Amino acid sequence: MTVAGGVLNVAYERFHRTGPEWGEDQLTNHGPMAVEVLVRRGHADRVDRWVDRYVARLDDLPGRTGEIGEADWAEALGDGRRIGDWTAFFTRQLAERPWRQVLATWWERLLPGVLAGTTHGVIRVGHVVRALLAGAENPATLDELAHGLAFWAARSRGVPIVGDPGGRLDPHAAMDALPRVPEQQGNVANRLGQLPGLPGWDTTVTGLRAAATPQEIRTRLEDLVAAATLRYLTHGHGSPVLLVHTATAPNAVLHTLPALPYELWAPSLTAIWTTTAAIFSAYAPPLAAPAEALPTPPAASDGVADVLERAVAHADEHVIKFTDTAAEVYTRTGHPGALAASLRAGALIEARP
Incomplete structure (x- = not known):
């Protein structure tokens, strides 16, 4: 479990240098979700090679354009240009409060836009929450939760x-x-x-x-x-x-x-x-x-x-x-x-x- 957890953490850290989307068509970065499955299903030995091939297609994490705060977050909801800002915001939130509190607060706020990224926002969050509930609470998994919530917020869209x-x-x-x-x-x-x-x-x-x-x-x-x-x-x-x-x-x-x-x-x-x-x-x-x-x-x-x-x-x-x-x-x-x-x-x- 320790070895598998270490593999997952390293993979998360590599993906956190990349954005949640890539290419002109804004395809979704599925890497963090797939490696969580590989590790949990007993294929940790395949992760490094899979990540090596996958990251080659990805774009860098977008830079920040401004600050998002509790007073003005609603204005930034659904603004895909602010993925970097949302990532910084949730990273800060998770450093200041327990992850379950952050998740509950923002799950309620983001739920109306659950179609975000054709549901990839909620799927990415779901995969890392599964790891957190299994006891893998550490900087890498908390950062992954921040990235998942940020993608959901930046691409918020509902039916x-x-x-x-x-x-x-x-x-x-x-x-x-x-x-x-x-x-x-x-x-x-x-x-x-x-x-x-x-x-x-x-x-x-x-x-x-x-x-x-x-x-x-x-x-x-x-x-x-x-x-x-x-x-x-x-x-x-x-x-x-x-x-x-x-x-x-x-x-x-x-x-x-x-x-x-x-x-x-x-x-x-x-x-x-x-x-x-x-x-x-x-x-x-x-x-x-x-x-x-x-x-x-x-x-x-x-x-x-x-x-x-x-x-x-x-x-x-x-x-x-x-x-x-x-x-x-x-x-x-x-x-x-x-x-x-x-x-x-x-x-x-x-x-x-």
């Missing part, structure tokens, strides 16, 4: 919340009932802009079964992660990379719940379900792939180890993160489709050299 879950649909039925936007083309803004007024959108989102207790909220999130994972198997071909996040984003929220006060659990479910539904409606094709096109679960006696090994060999960051989620779904539910979904992601997404 309209149409209401809290209050119906009778379980997450599987709710996802199956989601309408699709009329024109599934263009960028995220163009697609999500078609949701208001879309027939069936409001009623399906609010039709999710209500969750009144902390355990019900946890169960609803677990079922949502499972539903999204299994639907990636059948619908992932519509947008192989984007649709990964319908599973990994709610899973990040699920893993963060233990670090949050109970009063934030219900709003978190509403926000991440609405966001997941929006991405699915915008990118998932109306028709499932034919059964003969889908992979079968691995025949190995330890299917989880098999898909994780394949994901690590594949080396794409999305496949690594999605496989981690799919493995959790399989462990929790025993549904072989979860492992097949991992193989589907590996087939749809190009492997890294």
Whole structure:
């Protein structure tokens, strides 16, 4: 554990010299998220080589342009030019207060913009919170929390919340009932802009079964992660990379719940379900792939180890993160489709050299 923790810390330190986005298309830096999975899943020996190849594509962390304080933070929310300022702000916050306090305060403030970076802000936070909850509280993990929160704040963006879950649909039925936007083309803004007024959108989102207790909220999130994972198997071909996040984003929220006060659990479910539904409606094709096109679960006696090994060999960051989620779904539910979904992601997404 000490060796693995040291590997993770070194990797975090290397990534903290880079920005949360890279290239002209502002692609997300997935490095810190992927290495957390590699270390936690017992592949710490692969981290250094993976990081060596990954950092070559990244841009430097943007410099600061000014100061963000408690009095004016709202003005800087969603301003991608101020990633450096937000990073300095959260680094200072975490040096002055316990990380759980900072997380609770800012989780509530940032939750309305949970679509930030196509949900990569909350996913990055979720991965490092998992490390912190496992006992890895040290300067490197606290810095990683600062970088994750900074990215979320700088790219804050939400989808309209149409209401809290209050119906009778379980997450599987709710996802199956989601309408699709009329024109599934263009960028995220163009697609999500078609949701208001879309027939069936409001009623399906609010039709999710209500969750009144902390355990019900946890169960609803677990079922949502499972539903999204299994639907990636059948619908992932519509947008192989984007649709990964319908599973990994709610899973990040699920893993963060233990670090949050109970009063934030219900709003978190509403926000991440609405966001997941929006991405699915915008990118998932109306028709499932034919059964003969889908992979079968691995025949190995330890299917989880098999898909994780394949994901690590594949080396794409999305496949690594999605496989981690799919493995959790399989462990929790025993549904072989979860492992097949991992193989589907590996087939749809190009492997890294």
